């Protein structure tokens with residue numbers, strides 16, 4: 001009996017070890033790491049995309065490595081990214097602490113499964129109906145909204161003659177109001193304190209999320225590192241603060257539409273936030289890791305409501321419909337989800353577009369001859385100040401594409417999560433693996449792009465002068481979760497730059513950034529060095 005038992009245990013253990021070795025053998029190749037932390041200590045904290053790109057030169061277009069508690073698979077070939085991200089198995093999000101832990105799978109960026117599919121369908125169709133598709137009837141209306149935001153910037157520039165301007169900051173403020181109209185249905189008044197506060201929370205949040213990178217992979221770090229604990233505190237409080245602002249916008253927009261909050265849609269913190277200050281004012285506190293906390297009171301009635309369609313109204317109307325009809329998917333339309341969705345749309349839409357434009361302005365100031373050529377194109381196609389169509393300005397669009405290639409604003413890409421055990425070719429990808437589409441490696445591959453470190457907008461032009469879209473160019477990624485705001489961002493960038501360049505010539509007021517500064521600063525996005533500009537009227 002004893003012998004039989006020993007034999008059975010040995011057999012089961014042997015089988016288990018054999019199975020594990022087989023599984024391990026089928027994983028993609030990759031570097032060894034240390035126990036617990038994996039390869040994390042060897043990744044350049046400030047330029048992780050460079051370390052990962054260098055590894056792809058050793059291990060190939062697909063490799064795997066342990067990053068703390070997470071197994072990551074890195075893809076550095078556009079075709080592999082396309083094939084992988086078109087599969088349902090890879091449509092999840094990586095189980096990172098900051099995304100899963102802080103967002104709880106709410107919103108759209110961190111959502112998965114039924115919630116994600118439902119919200120993505122809604123967002124895509126709403127964006128289209130607002131004019132964000134090439135042949136939409138409402139496109140003209142959207143162009144006009146964008147134009148009005150741009151005039152605000154131009155007026156501000158004209159007012160500040162001869163001064164060195166923080167142009168990216170000015171652009172973000174005005175662009176932000178266009179995005180605010182589309183998402184919330186409100187604009188902030190010019191120079192509004194609460195708008196600055198809201199932007200600062202967003203900017204510091206984006207920066208801190210990058211800095212806190214390691215906590216994503218080793219969540220226990222927050223219990224031992226006071227600095228990481230403080231970062232998380234700032235992020236959590238910042239989130240609560242912005243939710244206060246959303247709560248007041250939701251309340252006001254609901255009243256404007258004459259809607260009641262459906263029973264079952266309540267979000268407890270929302271109710272409490274609005275009860276805090278009976279006169280309806282909001283206490284806006286700015287928690288910071290780098291400066292003392294500040295506070296001010298905000299009267300939501302100062303927000304300027306807009307006429308056009310917005311995501312918030314569409315959500316509220318859909319919410320009413322689903323709750324009234326007893327649709328089981330009403331579950332996806334609760335106020336809690338709405339708060340996270342608004343935050344996602346604002347963050348995804350504004351930060352990405354303004355960082356892209358900030359890099360673009362910098363390259364335009366560094367390459368004045370390209371700036372002149374682009375201006376010539378704008379003035380020849382649109383001699384009068386008309387609504388602009390990006391397809392008629394190929395050189396301008398080529399320069400924007402080249403900016404997005406040479407400085408991928410999300411250089412490691414936005415990772416996906418593997419929702420079930422799956423295979424890529426012969427490699428086994430385990431459930432919960434993080435799949436990284438390494439944009440930097442793809443956009444800087446010398447086998448695809450000649451002299452990849454050189455800024456050459458014309459690489460995006462065909463011989464007949466039309467705009468080329470090489471398949472290796474994936475700033476918005478590809479597949480099931482591809483950015484739904486790509487067309488909006490093109491419309492915003494083109495609408496803004498074409499009007500700015502027709503009126504102003506820009507040049508650097510700060511000293512030329514060093515090669516090191518031109519590498520950018522990694523947060524959620526790769527930010528350019530902060531520089532100022534002179535604008536000279538044409």
Ligand code: HEM
Nearest residue numbers: 108109348349352353356414476477481482483485488489
């Ligand atoms: C230059 C500007 C932009 C860039 C480079 C960019 C890039 C990206 C990337 C790389 C992703 C991840 C896609 C994936 O997971 O496979 C993404 C997702 C997303 N983007 Fe953008 N984006 C930009 C502008 C916008 C704008 C203007 C909006 C809308 C207002 C927007 C809304 C979103 C949303 C909602 C998602 C999440 C999609 C999902 O998880 O299903 N983005 N974006």
